[in-house]
Amino acid sequence: DPADIRREAVWVMIVLSDGQNNAGRDPLAAAAAARAAGTIIFTIGLGGDADANLLRQIASDPGYYYYAPTPDRLAEIYLAIAGRIRRLLALADKRASELGVAGTEAALGPDLLLP
Numbered sequence: 001d002p003a004d005i006r007r008e009a010v011w012v013m014i015v016l017s018d019g020q021n022n023a024g025r026d027p028l029a030a031a032a033a034a035r036a037a038g039t040i041i042f043t044i045g046l047g048g049d050a051d052a053n054l055l056r057q058i059a060s061d062p063g064y065y066y067y068a069p070t071p072d073r074l075a076e077i078y079l080a081i082a083g084r085i086r087r088l089l090a091l092a093d094k095r096a097s098e099l100g101v102a103g104t105e106a107a108l109g110p111d112l113l114l115p
Contacts (some may be wrong), residue, residue, distance in 0.1 A: 010040065013041045014043075015044065015055070017042060017046065018047050019045050021075065021097075027058055032057040037112060040088070042065075042081050043064065045065065046068050047069070047070075050067060057107065066080070
C-alpha cells in the first residue's frame with residue numbers, strides 16, 4: 001500500500017543473476033522503471049556465463065556491477081555494496097542538511113552515484 005511507504009527511505013535493489021534473460025519481463029525495461037521510481041540498483045553476475053554487459057546496463061551505474069565467478073565471493077561483494085550504500089547515504093544526509101530539506105531521499109541525485 002503506497003500509504004505505508006516511508007517517504008524518507010532510500011530504495012536499494014541488489015540483483016543476483018547469471019544475466020541470462022530466459023523468462024519473464026524485459027529486464028532493461030524493469031530496471032528502467034525501478035530507477036525511474038528512485039531505486040538504486042546494484043547487480044552481481046554469478047558464474048562464468050554471467051552476461052556482464054546486460055547486468056551493467058541494469059545497474060544504476062556500470063560501476064554498480066560486480067562479478068562473482070563462484071558463490072565464495074558473494075560475502076565480500078555484499079560487504080563492498082554495503083559500504084557503498086553507507087557512503088551514499090552519508091553524502092545524501094550531508095546534502096540534505098546543506099539544502100535544508102528533510103529526508104535523505106530529497107537530496108539524492110544521479111551526481112551522488114559513487115564510483
